Amino acid sequence: MASGSQEPSLILRDLIKKSKLISEGPPARYRLLTTRSNLEKDGSVRKWTFGQRDINMQNKILLMVGETGTGKTALINAMVNYILGVKFTHEVWFEITEEGGDHDKADQSKSQTTEVTVYEVFAQDNPICLTVIDTPGYGDTRGTDLDKQIAENLFKLFHSDSGVKEIDAVCLVVKASVNRLSDRQEYIFDAVLSLFDKDIKDNIVIMFTHSDGIPPEDALNAIKKAKISCRKDEENEPEHFLFNNHQTKKKSPKYIKAFQAAWELTAESLNHFFLSLKEQNRKSLQQTESVLSESKRLEICISNLQSRIEFVECKRKELLQIQKALEENRENIKRNENFPFTVTEHYKEKCQFKMLHGRRNWNRQNCSYQCHGELYTGVKFTHEVWFEITEEGGDHDKADQSKSQTTEVTVYEVFAQDNPICLTVIDTPGYGDTRGTDLDKQIAENLFKLFHSDSGVKEIDAVCLVVKASVNRLSDRQEYIFDAVLSLFDKDIKDNIVVLFTHSDGIPPEDALNAIKKAKISCRKDEENEPEHFLFNNHQTKKKSPKYIKAFQAAWELTAESLNHFFLSLKEQNRKSLQQTESVLSESKRLEICISNLQSRIEFVECKRNELLQIQKALEENRENIKRNENFPFTVTEHYKEKVPIQNASWKDGMATTCSVCQENCHEKGCWLSPNAGWCDVMKNDHCTSCTGKCHYTKHVRENKKYRRRSREIIVTFDNLKIQYESSNKSASDIQFNTETFQYVKKEFESNKKQEAEKTSVETRLKYELIKNEKHKSELVEEAYSAFKKLCKIALKPDSAFILQCLDFFIPRTEETGKPVLAQKLREMRKIQPESQERVHAAIDYAGARSKKMKNVTDKS
Known part of the structure; x- marks a missing residue:
C-alpha cells in the first residue's frame, strides 16, 4: 500500500516486533501492541494508540458508522495497513487492539456497549497519521436509550479538552450487494447524521464493502432512495469508495489472482479516498458541539416538561377528588357538619436511584437454477x-x-x-x-x-x-x-x-x-x-x-x-428420476388435506364432547328434580354441520370435494383443478383418503359448497332427553331436539322403567357417549400418526415447518386420549437436532408471521 523511505522488510521487521502473532498465514496476522488511555474516567470514551506522533504529520480524522456485519472493523484495519505501508506481496496483516487484549472478543464486546473508541496510528516515515472514531452499537435491538448514550459519548469526545475538535470525513459503511437499506440501517444513519449541523454534509461519504470492483448500482440507488445526505462526485452521484474484505483470509494458490485483485481494489480505493481528504475541507466540530449541546438541553427540557405536565395532571385529579367529595356531601355542608373523605395526594420527594443494565435477546430458492x-x-x-x-x-x-x-x-x-x-x-x-x-x-x-x-x-x-x-x-x-x-x-x-x-x-x-x-x-x-x-x-x-x-x-x-x-x-x-419426488409431492398433498380434515373432525368431536358435558352438568345440578320425577329445562350449546355456498374465496378455493355420507370436507382448499370428484387429489384407488369412511368417489360431490361447523343455544327438557336416549338408537350427539322426534318416541317411553331406573339409564348412556367420543378422537389421532410416519420415512425434510406445525396440533390431543406411547413417538418425530433448532423455528416463525399478516390483510379487506 503506502510506501516509505526504508526497505519494506525493515519496516515490517520493526512492526512485527511491536506486534503479537494471531495466526500463521499467508497472510500472517499480527495484533499491534497499543497503549490505551481513557478520555473519560468512566471509560465511555477510550483511545488506543500505536506509534508516536510527529508534529509535522498530517492527521486524517474519520468517523466510521455502520450496521453490525457490514465489515466496518475489517475496513478500519485495512486503513491501518494502508498507513503502515503493507503490500500484498508482504503476506502480512496487522490489526489494531488494546495492548494484551483479545481483539476479536473486544470487537464483540464493543458491539454490545455504548463505548466510543478512538484509534490513532502513527507510522514510521509516513507523513500521514490516522485517527478513526468507531461508534459501535448503533441500532442495538435493546432500544433507543443506548443510541442516546452513544450520542452522549460522542458529545463528550467532541467537548473534552483532549478530545476531537475537527473531522475530515463521516464514513457510512454499507455492503455493495444491498439493493435497499434496511429499516435498521436507515435508523442508524439518521441517528448519526442528526448529531451534526448542515455544514458537515460535504464531508459524508459512502464506503461500500464486500465489493467486486464493479460500480454498485443497486446499492447506490438504495442510498439515493433513502435520501442520505452526503457529498456528490463529478457525476452527481453519492461520493463512494469500493473495498473488499478478504485481506485476512488464507491465500490458497487456487484463488491467488482473485485475492490480489481484491487487495488492489482496496489499496486503490484507499489511495483515492485519502487524496480526497483535502485540508481545506476539514470541518471544525465547534458547531456540531453546539448542536449536540442544544440537543442534550432540549432532551433534558422535554423530560422535565413531561414530568411537570404529569405532576400538574395528578394535582388536577387531586382537586377533582375534593370537588367530587364536596358534591357528595352537600347536605353535610348545609348542616355545618364535619365529614371525612379520601384524597390521593401527589407530592415530590428526593430519593436515590439505581441504574439498571440489561440485555434483551435478539433472535428472534427455490428450485431455482439460474444460468445465463x-x-x-x-x-x-x-x-x-x-x-x-x-x-x-x-x-x-x-x-x-x-x-x-x-x-x-x-x-x-x-x-x-x-x-x-x-x-x-x-x-x-x-x-x-x-x-x-x-x-x-x-x-x-x-x-x-x-x-x-x-x-x-x-x-x-x-x-x-x-x-x-x-x-x-x-x-x-x-x-x-x-x-x-x-x-x-x-x-x-x-x-x-x-x-x-x-x-x-x-x-x-x-x-x-x-x-x-x-x-x-x-x-x-x-x-x-x-x-x-x-x-x-x-x-x-x-x-x-x-x-x-x-x-x-x-x-x-x-x-x-x-x-x-x-x-x-x-x-x-x-x-x-422424479418418480419418487412425484410420489412425495402426491403423498405430501394428500397428507396436508387429510390432516386439515382430521383437525376439523377432532375439533368437531371436541365440540360435541363439550355438548355432552353440558348435559351431564345439567343432570348433576338437577338430581333432586330427577328424584321427584319432575321435568325441567336446561340450555345446551348444540354443534352441527351445515352445507353452505362458498363465498368470498379465490378462484382456486371456489370449489370443494365433500362426502355426502360422512358430511365432511374432504378437500377444501385449492380444489380447483379436478374436473370431478373422482379426479380429486384425495382419491387413491377410487376411494377417498380423507373422509371418515374412506368412501368411494361416487359418494362424493365437487361443487361450490362445503360443510361449516355451526353452533346454537337450544332449550332441552329432561323428558325429551329421556325419550330420545332410551327409545332411540341415536347417540346424544345425533339428537335433533324437535317436536316431531319427541312425538315419534313418546309411545314407546310410556312402558319404560321407573324413575330411578330412568335416571340411571340416562346417565349410563351419557357416560357411554363420552367414552365413545374419546375413542373416536383417539382413532383420529392414530390415523394422523400413520400418515406422519409414512411421510417422514420418505421425505428429505422430516423436520419441515409444515410437519412440525401439524405435530404441535396433534401431540397434546394424543396425550389427552391417554396414549402415552403414541404421544412419545410423536414427540420423537417433533424432536429437532440442537443445531437445526434455529433454522426450523425461524421457518415456523416466518410462516406464522406471514400467515398472520395475510389474515390481517384479509380481515381489513
Missing part, C-alpha cells in the same frame, strides 16, 4: 453482446417483476446450434412472497403438475439454492424458502442439491458457507467436505465503462469458469 444463455450459447466477453431468454416480443424486465408476484412455474429450454448440450431450467419465483404461505403451497402444487404431466419434467440434474456471497447468516425468509423447497423432495435427491453464490468477487465465501452449514442445509459435499458451491457475478448486463473494464472482464471470466465447472459436475449417472 449467452455464456451457454458461446458468447464471450469480447463479443460485447448479451442475450436474454423471454417470451417473443415481451418485456423481460416487466415479465420478471410479474413473475415474482405470481405462483407460476416457468420452464426455459435452450437448444444451441453446434452445442451437444441443451439446457432446461425450472424457475420457481415467488417463494417467500410477503403475501403469505398459501402462495408457496400453490408453487408446490404447480411443481407437482410439472412433474406429473405427461409432457412435464421427469428427471433432474441439480436443485440449485441461490444465495448472495456476502451474507453471514441466512434470514428467516431464506431458511423458510429452503425448508419449503427441500420438503418437496425425497431423500434420494440430496446429492443433487448445490449452492450458487451470486454477487461474488471470486474469493471463497467463507461467511456464506458457514451460514449454509449452520442452517444444516442438505446438499452435496465437495472433496473438502464443504457444501458443493459455485461462484457467479451479476454484472454482465451493465454498461462497461473503460474505467472499470478489468473488473468487468474478471467478473465475466469468473461466471464463465464457474458455469464450466458446474456443467462438468452434472454427470449423467447422477441424474435423478
Whole structure:
C-alpha cells in the first residue's frame, strides 16, 4: 500500500516486533501492541494508540458508522495497513487492539456497549497519521436509550479538552450487494447524521464493502432512495469508495489472482479516498458541539416538561377528588357538619436511584437454477453482446417483476446450434412472497403438475439454492424458502442439491458457507467436505465503462469458469428420476388435506364432547328434580354441520370435494383443478383418503359448497332427553331436539322403567357417549400418526415447518386420549437436532408471521 523511505522488510521487521502473532498465514496476522488511555474516567470514551506522533504529520480524522456485519472493523484495519505501508506481496496483516487484549472478543464486546473508541496510528516515515472514531452499537435491538448514550459519548469526545475538535470525513459503511437499506440501517444513519449541523454534509461519504470492483448500482440507488445526505462526485452521484474484505483470509494458490485483485481494489480505493481528504475541507466540530449541546438541553427540557405536565395532571385529579367529595356531601355542608373523605395526594420527594443494565435477546430458492444463455450459447466477453431468454416480443424486465408476484412455474429450454448440450431450467419465483404461505403451497402444487404431466419434467440434474456471497447468516425468509423447497423432495435427491453464490468477487465465501452449514442445509459435499458451491457475478448486463473494464472482464471470466465447472459436475449417472419426488409431492398433498380434515373432525368431536358435558352438568345440578320425577329445562350449546355456498374465496378455493355420507370436507382448499370428484387429489384407488369412511368417489360431490361447523343455544327438557336416549338408537350427539322426534318416541317411553331406573339409564348412556367420543378422537389421532410416519420415512425434510406445525396440533390431543406411547413417538418425530433448532423455528416463525399478516390483510379487506 503506502510506501516509505526504508526497505519494506525493515519496516515490517520493526512492526512485527511491536506486534503479537494471531495466526500463521499467508497472510500472517499480527495484533499491534497499543497503549490505551481513557478520555473519560468512566471509560465511555477510550483511545488506543500505536506509534508516536510527529508534529509535522498530517492527521486524517474519520468517523466510521455502520450496521453490525457490514465489515466496518475489517475496513478500519485495512486503513491501518494502508498507513503502515503493507503490500500484498508482504503476506502480512496487522490489526489494531488494546495492548494484551483479545481483539476479536473486544470487537464483540464493543458491539454490545455504548463505548466510543478512538484509534490513532502513527507510522514510521509516513507523513500521514490516522485517527478513526468507531461508534459501535448503533441500532442495538435493546432500544433507543443506548443510541442516546452513544450520542452522549460522542458529545463528550467532541467537548473534552483532549478530545476531537475537527473531522475530515463521516464514513457510512454499507455492503455493495444491498439493493435497499434496511429499516435498521436507515435508523442508524439518521441517528448519526442528526448529531451534526448542515455544514458537515460535504464531508459524508459512502464506503461500500464486500465489493467486486464493479460500480454498485443497486446499492447506490438504495442510498439515493433513502435520501442520505452526503457529498456528490463529478457525476452527481453519492461520493463512494469500493473495498473488499478478504485481506485476512488464507491465500490458497487456487484463488491467488482473485485475492490480489481484491487487495488492489482496496489499496486503490484507499489511495483515492485519502487524496480526497483535502485540508481545506476539514470541518471544525465547534458547531456540531453546539448542536449536540442544544440537543442534550432540549432532551433534558422535554423530560422535565413531561414530568411537570404529569405532576400538574395528578394535582388536577387531586382537586377533582375534593370537588367530587364536596358534591357528595352537600347536605353535610348545609348542616355545618364535619365529614371525612379520601384524597390521593401527589407530592415530590428526593430519593436515590439505581441504574439498571440489561440485555434483551435478539433472535428472534427455490428450485431455482439460474444460468445465463449467452455464456451457454458461446458468447464471450469480447463479443460485447448479451442475450436474454423471454417470451417473443415481451418485456423481460416487466415479465420478471410479474413473475415474482405470481405462483407460476416457468420452464426455459435452450437448444444451441453446434452445442451437444441443451439446457432446461425450472424457475420457481415467488417463494417467500410477503403475501403469505398459501402462495408457496400453490408453487408446490404447480411443481407437482410439472412433474406429473405427461409432457412435464421427469428427471433432474441439480436443485440449485441461490444465495448472495456476502451474507453471514441466512434470514428467516431464506431458511423458510429452503425448508419449503427441500420438503418437496425425497431423500434420494440430496446429492443433487448445490449452492450458487451470486454477487461474488471470486474469493471463497467463507461467511456464506458457514451460514449454509449452520442452517444444516442438505446438499452435496465437495472433496473438502464443504457444501458443493459455485461462484457467479451479476454484472454482465451493465454498461462497461473503460474505467472499470478489468473488473468487468474478471467478473465475466469468473461466471464463465464457474458455469464450466458446474456443467462438468452434472454427470449423467447422477441424474435423478422424479418418480419418487412425484410420489412425495402426491403423498405430501394428500397428507396436508387429510390432516386439515382430521383437525376439523377432532375439533368437531371436541365440540360435541363439550355438548355432552353440558348435559351431564345439567343432570348433576338437577338430581333432586330427577328424584321427584319432575321435568325441567336446561340450555345446551348444540354443534352441527351445515352445507353452505362458498363465498368470498379465490378462484382456486371456489370449489370443494365433500362426502355426502360422512358430511365432511374432504378437500377444501385449492380444489380447483379436478374436473370431478373422482379426479380429486384425495382419491387413491377410487376411494377417498380423507373422509371418515374412506368412501368411494361416487359418494362424493365437487361443487361450490362445503360443510361449516355451526353452533346454537337450544332449550332441552329432561323428558325429551329421556325419550330420545332410551327409545332411540341415536347417540346424544345425533339428537335433533324437535317436536316431531319427541312425538315419534313418546309411545314407546310410556312402558319404560321407573324413575330411578330412568335416571340411571340416562346417565349410563351419557357416560357411554363420552367414552365413545374419546375413542373416536383417539382413532383420529392414530390415523394422523400413520400418515406422519409414512411421510417422514420418505421425505428429505422430516423436520419441515409444515410437519412440525401439524405435530404441535396433534401431540397434546394424543396425550389427552391417554396414549402415552403414541404421544412419545410423536414427540420423537417433533424432536429437532440442537443445531437445526434455529433454522426450523425461524421457518415456523416466518410462516406464522406471514400467515398472520395475510389474515390481517384479509380481515381489513
